[in-house]
Amino acid sequence: MTTTEPEFLAAARTFYDAVAADYADRYGGALATATWDRAVLAAFAELVTTAGGGRVAELGCGPGRITGHLAALGLEVTGLDLSPRMVELARAAHPEIPFRVGSLLDLPYADGELSGIVAWYSIIHTPAGQLPRVFAEFHRVLAPGAPLVLAFQVGDDALRIEDPFGHPVTLDFRRQQPGAIERLATEAGLKVTTRLIREAEEGERTPQAYLLAHKAE
Incomplete structure (x- = not known):
């Protein structure tokens, strides 16, 4: 039986395959001046370490800039991205970290396998109707008590990016309201x-949000 891939996944893959090298060049050093990003990631790493460690995953890892930072914080980390070109760049930049191609809709991890998840601006291309499935997958692969940290742009409208870095591709960047994301997390069995x-x-064009949730013990 052939399964048809959702159109939004194909669009995101095409977009990020096209811009991968330029994106890595532009944003590879962005954490150096991102005080709040580093603070949130440090808190996540401390929570995982204090709980005994274990494998964590950055889902939607792009060229691996956040994944590499998590490894530098002492975590056993793996990365997942929809774009094969992004994964190729991540592997080249961080050969010590395992990266794989995959989708948030069907995570390639066993039930309860992960001691933490970082989803850093990775839910922003998923239509609202598919987000419950994404959060159900987050819940499924997290171990009891494990943390999930999300970052996303705040707003109600989608921002359409056209011809980035001169590439003939287009993609919608969906802004989110924190209350709506918290409801999705709660409905999936995660406590914010x-x-x-x-x-x-x-x-930046909008406020930025960070949410930390845990799977119930």
């Missing part, structure tokens, strides 16, 4: 324990 919203900084 921390909410942080900061105002837009230079080069």
Whole structure:
């Protein structure tokens, strides 16, 4: 039986395959000046380490800049991305970290396998109707008590990016309201324990949100 891939997955893969090298060049060093990003990731790493460690995954890892940072914080980390070209760049930049191609809709991990998940701006291309499935997958692969940290742009409208870096591709970037994301997490069996919203900084168009949730023990 042949399964037809959702159109939004094909669109995201095409977009990120096209821009991968330029994206890596532009944003590879962005964490150096991203104070709140580093703070949230450090808190995540401390929670995982304090709980005894174990494998964590960055889902939607792109060229591996966050994944590499998590490894530098002492975590046993793996990366997953929809774009084969992004995964290729991530493997080249971080040969010590396992990366694989995959989708948030069907995570290639066993039930309860992960001691933590980082989904860093990786839910922003998923239509609202598919997000419950994504959160159900987050819940399925997390171990009891394990944390999930999400980052996303705050807003109600989608931003359409056309011809980035001169490439003839287009993709919608879906902004989210923190309350709606928290409801999705709660409905999936995840308890949100921390909410942080900061105002837009230079080069950003909207406020940015960080949510930390845990799977029930």
